[in-house]
Amino acid sequence: MTVTEDIDVRVHALQSETERRFVEQEHRFFHALSNLRKYWNGPDHLRRSSIIALGWAITSKAARSATTGGIGIVALISVFLAWKANALLARQNQTLDQQTMLIEAQRRASLNIELSSIWDQLRDEVPEQPPSVGFEPSNVLTARIVSVSRALLPYQSLEIGAAHASNAGSRFWEFQLPASQVVLRDRPLSPERGQLIQALAALGIDIETLSYRGATFAYADxxxxxxxxxxxxxxxxxxxxxxxxxxxxxxxxxxxxxxxxxxxxxxxxxxxxxxxxxxxxxxxxxxxxxxxxxxxxxxxxxxxxxxxxxxxxxxxxxxxxxxxxxxxxxxxxxxxxxxxxxxxxxxxxxxxxxxxxxxxxxxxxxxxxxxxxxxxxxxxxxxxxxxxxxxxxxxxxxxxxxxxxxxxxxxxxxxx
Structure with a gap:
């Protein structure tokens, strides 16, 4: 073999190897698919390179998709956990608001002693058969009734009602609400004033005179x-x-x-x-x-x-x-x-x-x-x-x- 022929053989081998590497390194999916179709009936080394390249293209695309999907799933999970945390925080704030409102209700306990004392004094003053026009208590007792009526301020009390969300808890990802929940009433009221005016009316007390003296039953429940x-x-x-x-x-x-x-x-x-x-x-x-x-x-x-x-x-x-x-x-x-x-x-x-x-x-x-x-x-x-x-x-x-x-x-x- 002459020197020229030896150079031609080496150049051809180098070209074939270079072409094989180019084909094998083509990892873009559609280009790799096009090379496979192009070299399917071609030389063996190019056909093998195109198959390898297509395999890498498919694998890398799946890996990228999996990575992107994983990041997306992690993001969704983070958003879901943040939403759950916000829902729990909102519920905690609602509970704190309820506790704040109930402070006024707890204050009523200190007035029960005064109310009991008033009833005892009324029992001593009211006759067995009150007059039809209404019985007027003594000035001292009237002042006590007026004072306690003004002290029984309205407040938002708790009531048990159905959950506001009709489909609450029907799906696993929804914030769970009980079948019934304790909620604050939509307006402040005074159940104690309501009980007071009913008791006074039942005893035949002249409520008009009490009102002229300053008693109030506003917001009575x-x-x-x-x-x-x-x-x-x-x-x-x-x-x-x-x-x-x-x-x-x-x-x-x-x-x-x-x-x-x-x-x-x-x-x-x-x-x-x-x-x-x-x-x-x-x-x-x-x-x-x-x-x-x-x-x-x-x-x-x-x-x-x-x-x-x-x-x-x-x-x-x-x-x-x-x-x-x-x-x-x-x-x-x-x-x-x-x-x-x-x-x-x-x-x-x-x-x-x-x-x-x-x-x-x-x-x-x-x-x-x-x-x-x-x-x-x-x-x-x-x-x-x-x-x-x-x-x-x-x-x-x-x-x-x-x-x-x-x-x-x-x-x-x-x-x-």
Whole structure:
């Protein structure tokens, strides 16, 4: 072999080796796949190099994907753990808020001794048969009652209710909430003031005189109670809760009821006044209340003028300023003297559901009627089912005589 031939052989071998290395080092997937197709029927060393290169391309791509995916999974896990930590922190903050609010409730324990002393003194002062007009305690005892009523400040109490999240805990990654949770009420109330005014009324104490002396029952929690206040002139019951209460034989003509909540309450022979004391009746909430038994009347002036009627009389000023969202208006009646207010009330209601008509009999009264009686009956039944859970039991009502046929025994002559 000549020198020239030997050089050519070496150059060819070097070219083949260089080409093989280039093919084998091509790790881009599509280029490696293209080389495999190109050299599949070519020289053995190039075919092997293209197979090796494609294998490396697939392996490296999978490795990069796995690495990227792993980083993504780690990031997701970190976000999930951070979300869980924030949820737990939020729940801890809620618990701290509850504990802070309950400090006021714990303070009530220090007033129990004073309340017990007041009851002992009342027991000594109140006769066996209190006078019908109301018993007035001694000046010293009156001052003590006024003082304790003002000390029983409202606060947000705890109540056990269903979890707010309907699907809470249905998936493993969701923040777990118990089937029922302890939550703070949405508004501050004073259950102690509610108990105080009920006890005073049951003993026949003159609550009006106590109010003139400075006693307050604002924010009183009277939810689900059976109540009767024949005389409540100037009594401060602003922002009190009467949710689900049974209210009968009660005169609210000059009672401060600003912002009071009567949702789901049941009324029998009740008067809501207005006129001079209009500002005291601003914003009464009648949600979930059937106003079909209400009579809108300017001349609301005491129970003795309505002994023959077991429904509810309400001053048009009071009704005009009331919150009627959620109330049922079918059957709401306007006396002839107050009929001009009917148009103002109709501006606040859904006209596609209600309309105003003249009362039968040519009395000049106006009545709000439903356009769909079947729908109204269904709404009334659904409301009664919801409210029945908040109202006292039927046995409790019968025991207190909260029915028209038994009221004559507790208030003789009121149906005459």
């Amino acid at each position: 009277l939810s689900g109670q059976i109540l009767s206040f024949p005389a409540a002139d100037r009594v401060d019951l602003s922002r009190a809760s009467f949710r689900g209460a049974i209210i009968w034989r009660t005169d609210f003509s000059h009672t401060n009821l600003a912002g009071a909540d009567f949702a789901c309450a049941y009324f029998e022979h009740v008067i809501f006044g207005g006129g001079v004391g209009t500002v005291m009746n601003y914003g009464i909430k009648f949600g979930e209340v059937d106003l079909g038994g209400f009579i809108v009347d300017h001349s609301t002036s005491g129970l003795e003028n309505y002994r023959g009627f077991a429904g509810v009389h309400i001053h048009p000023d009071t009704l005009d300023m009331a919150d009627l969202r959620g109330a049922l208006l079918d059957g709401l009646r306007f006396r002839r003297e107050s009929a001009e207010w009917a148009d103002n009330i109709m501006k606040k209601v859904d006209r596609s559901r209600y309309y105003l008509m003249d009362a039968p009999g040519g009395t000049g009264d106006k009545i709000i009627k439903s356009r769909d009686e079947n729908f109204e009956h269904a709404q009334r039944d659904a409301m009664n089912q919801r409210c029945e859970k908040e109202r006292p039991s039927i046995d409790a009502r019968i025991a207190r005589g909260v029915w028209s046929d038994t009221l004559t025994e507790e208030w003789p002559g009121w149906l005459d």
